[in-house]
Amino acid sequence: MGKVVFITGATSGFGRAAARKFASEGWALVITGRREERLKELAEELCESVPVHYQTLDVRSKEDVDSLVKSLPESFKKITCLVNNAGLALSPNPAQTVDIQDWHTMIDTNVTGLVNVTHALLPTLIEVGKGASIINVGSIAGQWPYPGSHVYGATKAFVKQFSYNLRCDLLGTGVRVTDLAPGIAETEFTLVRTKGDQAASDALYANTQALTAEDIADTMFYLATLPAHMCVNRLEVMPTAQAWNPFAIYRES
Numbered sequence: 001m002g003k004v005v006f007i008t009g010a011t012s013g014f015g016r017a018a019a020r021k022f023a024s025e026g027w028a029l030v031i032t033g034r035r036e037e038r039l040k041e042l043a044e045e046l047c048e049s050v051p052v053h054y055q056t057l058d059v060r061s062k063e064d065v066d067s068l069v070k071s072l073p074e075s076f077k078k079i080t081c082l083v084n085n086a087g088l089a090l091s092p093n094p095a096q097t098v099d100i101q102d103w104h105t106m107i108d109t110n111v112t113g114l115v116n117v118t119h120a121l122l123p124t125l126i127e128v129g130k131g132a133s134i135i136n137v138g139s140i141a142g143q144w145p146y147p148g149s150h151v152y153g154a155t156k157a158f159v160k161q162f163s164y165n166l167r168c169d170l171l172g173t174g175v176r177v178t179d180l181a182p183g184i185a186e187t188e189f190t191l192v193r194t195k196g197d198q199a200a201s202d203a204l205y206a207n208t209q210a211l212t213a214e215d216i217a218d219t220m221f222y223l224a225t226l227p228a229h230m231c232v233n234r235l236e237v238m239p240t241a242q243a244w245n246p247f248a249i250y251r252e253s
């Protein structure tokens with residue numbers, strides 16, 4: 001069997017597009033996510049061309065992550081690329097109005113989930129060594145503050161720093177680590193963030209050209225197939241139609 005990519009959050013958006021991209025290039029897939037029906041559909045679509053192993057997984061559970069990794073079929077055990085993609089934003093309203101549970105859900109998924117999967121797969125990635133990659137999906141929100149980003153942006157800042165710190169510890173192993181930080185991209189992300197408000201999601205992506213899931217999947221594949229001596233530490237990708245705003249200034253009327 002050729003190279004194996006392990007993707008979290010493969011039921012939608014970037015993760016699903018990444019599964020299709022890596023499969024189109026002949027990589028075997030381990031695809032995970034919570035929605036079994038979607039995983040099954042994707043596996044059925046792609047298993048004609050490449051070996052696919054799918055398994056439901058909530059990355060927040062360390063026990064489930066560890067047991068999935070331990071029980072991988074022999075031919076899927078050697079992981080060349082980990083795409084740590086599962087994640088979400090919730091409550092794009094001011095911090096002072098947010099339900100604390102939403103903060104915990106973002107921390108549990110974007111931080112705890114990502115470290116659970118990384119910890120479980122580090123031994124196999126190190127065994128593969130030269131040419132192996134960890135692609136951590138961060139965000140522009142991990143670098144740039146904006147209203148309503150509160151804990152979401154902070155979890156993505158964690159992803160950035162964790163990625164840099166991993167690089168230090170993995171020096172000499174051959175394993176690369178990238179913080180891939182996209183800007184606005186049209187997926188189910190805003191539907192999740194607004195708890196199902198399709199109109200709000202449509203409005204955000206209206207009359208502009210956001211990134212597509214395929215843009216990010218292509219970028220992931222590019223990172224995973226760079227020459228083994230090259231590592232992109234952080235890659236921030238925005239659509240051309242997105243840029244920064246001036247600082248906000250509060251004025252008393």
Ligand code: NDP
Binds near residue numbers: 139140
């Ligand atoms: P989607 O909502 O389309 O996809 C999110 C994926 O994460 C789904 O497959 C979902 O699967 C999975 N997921 C969520 N929670 C868990 C969990 N607890 N355990 C396992 N899987 C989980 O959004 P995107 O594709 O846009 O998001 C992918 C990543 O990209 C996220 O980390 C997001 O923060 C980041 N990002 C998104 C941007 C955007 O504008 N779209 C920009 C920058 C970064 P399921 O529900 O089946 O478990």
Ligand code: 8X3
Binds near residue numbers: 138139
């Ligand atoms: C998602 C992109 O711009 O909503 O991480 O923060 S943004």
